[in-house]
Every structure is written in C-alpha cells, then in structure tokens.
Amino acid sequence: MDRLTVCGGAGLNGKIPISGAKNAALPCLAASLLAAKEIALTHLPAVADIRTMIKVLQALGCDVSADKSEDGFELSAIIKTDGLKNSEFKAPYDLVKTMRASILVLGPLLARFGRASVSLPGGCAIGARPVNLHLDALQRMGAEIRIDGGYVEASVTNGRLVGIDHTFDKVSVGATENIMMAACLAKGTTVLRNAAVEPEIGDLARMLQAMGAGIEGIDTPVLTIHGTDSMSGCRYAVIPDRIEAGTFICALAATGGDVTLERAAPDDLRPLIDLMTRIGCDIDEIEDCDKRDGATFKRMRVHREAGRVLKARDVSTAPHPGFPTDLQAQVMAVMTQAAGISIIKETIFENRFQHAMELERLGANLRVEGNTAIVAGLSPLTGCTVMATDLRASAALVIAGLVANGVTTIDRIYHLDRGYAGIERKLQAVGAKVQRVKGGRV
Ligand code: UD1
Numbered sequence: 001m002d003r004l005t006v007c008g009g010a011g012l013n014g015k016i017p018i019s020g021a022k023n024a025a026l027p028c029l030a031a032s033l034l035a036a037k038e039i040a041l042t043h044l045p046a047v048a049d050i051r052t053m054i055k056v057l058q059a060l061g062c063d064v065s066a067d068k069s070e071d072g073f074e075l076s077a078i079i080k081t082d083g084l085k086n087s088e089f090k091a092p093y094d095l096v097k098t099m100r101a102s103i104l105v106l107g108p109l110l111a112r113f114g115r116a117s118v119s120l121p122g123g124c125a126i127g128a129r130p131v132n133l134h135l136d137a138l139q140r141m142g143a144e145i146r147i148d149g150g151y152v153e154a155s156v157t158n159g160r161l162v163g164i165d166h167t168f169d170k171v172s173v174g175a176t177e178n179i180m181m182a183a184c185l186a187k188g189t190t191v192l193r194n195a196a197v198e199p200e201i202g203d204l205a206r207m208l209q210a211m212g213a214g215i216e217g218i219d220t221p222v223l224t225i226h227g228t229d230s231m232s233g234c235r236y237a238v239i240p241d242r243i244e245a246g247t248f249i250c251a252l253a254a255t256g257g258d259v260t261l262e263r264a265a266p267d268d269l270r271p272l273i274d275l276m277t278r279i280g281c282d283i284d285e286i287e288d289c290d291k292r293d294g295a296t297f298k299r300m301r302v303h304r305e306a307g308r309v310l311k312a313r314d315v316s317t318a319p320h321p322g323f324p325t326d327l328q329a330q331v332m333a334v335m336t337q338a339a340g341i342s343i344i345k346e347t348i349f350e351n352r353f354q355h356a357m358e359l360e361r362l363g364a365n366l367r368v369e370g371n372t373a374i375v376a377g378l379s380p381l382t383g384c385t386v387m388a389t390d391l392r393a394s395a396a397l398v399i400a401g402l403v404a405n406g407v408t409t410i411d412r413i414y415h416l417d418r419g420y421a422g423i424e425r426k427l428q429a430v431g432a433k434v435q436r437v438k439g440g441r442v
Helices: 022-034 048-059 100-113 132-140 173-184 199-210 242-255 266-279 325-335 354-361 391-403 423-428
Strands: 003-007 012-017 039-045 063-068 074-080 115-119 143-148 151-156 165-167 189-193 214-216 223-226 234-237 257-264 282-289 296-304 341-345 365-369 372-376 385-387 407-411 433-437
Touching: 003 391, 012 242, 012 423, 022 039, 022 048, 022 074, 022 100, 022 173, 022 199, 022 242, 048 063, 048 074, 048 100, 100 115, 100 132, 100 151, 100 173, 132 143, 132 173, 173 189, 173 199, 173 223, 199 214, 199 234, 242 257, 242 266, 242 296, 242 325, 242 391, 266 282, 266 296, 266 325, 325 341, 325 354, 325 372, 325 391, 354 365, 354 385, 354 391, 385 391, 391 407, 391 423, 391 433, 423 433
Parallel strands: 012 257, 039 234, 165 189, 385 407
Antiparallel strands: 003 407, 003 433, 039 074, 063 074, 115 151, 143 151, 189 223, 214 223, 257 296, 282 296, 341 372, 365 372
16 A cells, blocks of 8 residues: 655745546546437546546446546546446446445436446545435436445336426535436426535536536526436536645645646635635736647646744635635644644534544644634644545645654555545655655555
8 A cells, every 4th residue: 555755844836737626527427428429528637536437437338448648647538328228327336435426427327227226335434425415306306216235226217307496405516416417318497406516516517518408507506407308429628626726725835935836726716715815825826728728727826935924714614615625634734834723613524634633643733622623833743654544634644744844654645546646746846755655554
C-alpha cells in the first residue's frame, strides 16, 4: 500500500493545473447509459473513482475506451452502450463497495431498460449515507424496488417510469442527480423541488441537454425535466474540480507563497475564496482560454506574503452555495496555523472529523464536541506517521504535513488517490517536498 512522505516548511510557488471535477465526471459517466449513441467525455480527472465508474459501466456491458492527457492528470473517454441489450443490468458489490457513487447508474438503467440490479453501497467512513431519497423518488415514478441479497432490485412494471412532482425530504446531491437522469426518459414531465444546486449538478444537467433532454431551472432548487423517448450521443467537457482547487488554496494559505491555479472555476468556490481572503490570503482571478477545447476558464493567483499571520474564523458547512463539507477537513488544517480560536461545524455528515485526531497527533490543539471542532491556532506541528481515513481527511493531512517540522508519513493514501490526480506531482511542481513511497506497511 502506497504512502506519502511530506517534508514540511517550504512555501509553494508556481503553477498547478486543475483537473476536471470528479463529482461532475461520475454522474456524467453514469448518464451515458441513457443513450444508445456514442458519448465522448473530456476533462475526466485521472483518479481511482473515475476508473471504478468506468469498471462499473464495463461490468454492465458498455464498451469504454479511455485515453490519458499528455500530463497524465486527465482522461478522455468514449462510451458505447450497444452491448447492454442482453445484460443483467447488474452493478456488482465488489465495485460499488469501493465507491458509493456507483448508485448513480440506478436511475439511468431503470429509465432506459426498465430494470436494474445495483448493490447497496452500505456505510462509509464519514457516516451512514443511506440511499432512501433515491429509492423513494424512483418508487413514486413507478419503480418496484426490493432489497435482495444486499442488492437493490428494481423494475418498472409497465416498462417506463412516469414523471412526478416531487419534493426531496432533504437536500441530496446524489438523489437529485439520479432522479434528474431517470426523469429524462420518463413519460411526461418531472418537477424536482428542494433539489441540490451544487455546480456538478448543473454540469450534469448541461450534458443531459447536450443529449437532447429538456431541462429548466438548472442551478436552482426547482428542476423541471420534460421526458423524451430517446436520447442522443454527445461530446461534453467536464467542469474544473472546485474541491481540488480549494485544497491547493488551503495548502497555499497554510504554507505561504504564490501559486497560480490553471483552468479553475472561482465562481463555484465563493465561500472558500471569501474565507481565505478574510483570514489573510490574496486571490486574483484572471480570464483564460483553454487551448485544447477553446472554452474560457479562469486562472486564480493565490498568494500570502511571508510573515503575514492568518486570522482564525469560524466555518459551518452547508449545501451549496454554503461552505462545502468536502473542504471542511482542509480548512481545519489551515486553522491550526491561524491566530485565535476557530469553531468548525459539520452539518452534512455525522462522522466527518476523523482527521481531527490525526491532526492532534501532529501537534494541533483542538477539541471535538459532537458535530463541532474547536481549533486553537498557531500550533507548531511536528511530523509523525498519520493515517488517511477518507478522501478529504487525507488532503488535510497533506496540508498539515506541508507546514509541520520534519517528515510526516501518511499511510493508506489510496483514499487520496480516489479523488486527486497526481497530487504529489502537482505539489512537487510548486516546490513541495512530497514523495510517494510505493508499497510498504499499512
Ligand atoms: C455528494 C458528493 C460528496 C459530498 C456530498 C455533499 C459525489 C460523488 N459525492 O455525495 O463528495 O460530500 O455530496 O456535498 O458527488 N442522505 C440521506 N438519504 C439519501 C441520500 C443522502 O439521508 O438517500 C443524506 C446523507 O447521509 C448526507 C446528506 O443527505 O447526510 C447529503 O448527502 P448527499 O448530498 O446525498 O451526498 P452524496 O451525493 O452521497
């Protein structure tokens, strides 16, 4: 199992390319199941979760070919779904257990083929994460669902889902995506209320439009989807990863220096940009154009002068456009280096403070009370061996390692590899002393 060693103390200076958004790429890959025609996706991040979703599609009978970009940080994929006709439409446990987002194939499969068998994802490191919101809405659309042998066995008796007017009991990114995809091939119109408005959902909706779907209300909590009989193929470029960009901004805030993020999407990152500006970083946004596909993006220059002390601030996570839970751990690492007390509240997931204990091992002065962490800043951190417990917790440990004295060894970085493309190469390019150690102890 690979480890990462981080030798702290260096400021970061230079350029970092931002990969496509993992959380947009995953539903976009699942959406390819809706069309009988070829789908071409570009700017997929070259991370383990994307490879897992490709394996799920292949296990279902899709023909998927993927090519790496020159720098190795992104993939382009061509997906053909013709081979699905006689399959069992089964997403197996071995794949689903490694990545909950596999449940996103349920809606598209049911909508197009009238049946699907998808392993229940089960719990994960950051809490129970049920799928009741996905299943409730699909049942209301006419699906019969039973749980058998750990699988969601779903079918549509009359062969086609029907449009509904549905209010989600709770805001859910995955449920909004799954039901929006299912509604595209349903009979009639579906209205989804209390829908999540994360930028990745807007990206998926735009891909669905490119496939011929009629969707109104994109980027709002009320989505109206006009069902159609069939969907076409498309070529679609996934948006930049706001969480990856946010992680590098946090790293820069903690270490100091001057880094430019290339192909970023600052409009999707307002809560973090606002926080970082208030605590003592400067962030400039510069218009840019991607030479590969002509799309316009922004470069973000993030800098913190040497000797400028960060000021602690409180943070509370919330669904978009609130502060993203996926940046809570990284911000906690930053607040260990800010002057004052910071109160960090996690409102989305029940068990998302596992990084707190590991940060304490590095010397952070903090206390966890229920869903709140109280961080006393300006702690001198000292390198030691720590364990990655989930994807974003791992990123927080990398950031802490970058400011710790001595060497921090991070075990179990397969968590990190799920969502960060070549993180050690990107950090090395801006002067960080980070090395991947292949194999070794757990
Ligand atoms: C997605 C993101 C994840 C992010 C999360 C919240 C992907 C692949 N993952 O996860 O990185 O942290 O959004 O922004 O896009 N819930 C239920 N019942 C359900 C579904 C969810 O109770 O059927 C609860 C969850 O337990 C959680 C909350 O709703 O407490 C939000 O979860 P949700 O938005 O669905 O997260 P995911 O889509 O799994």
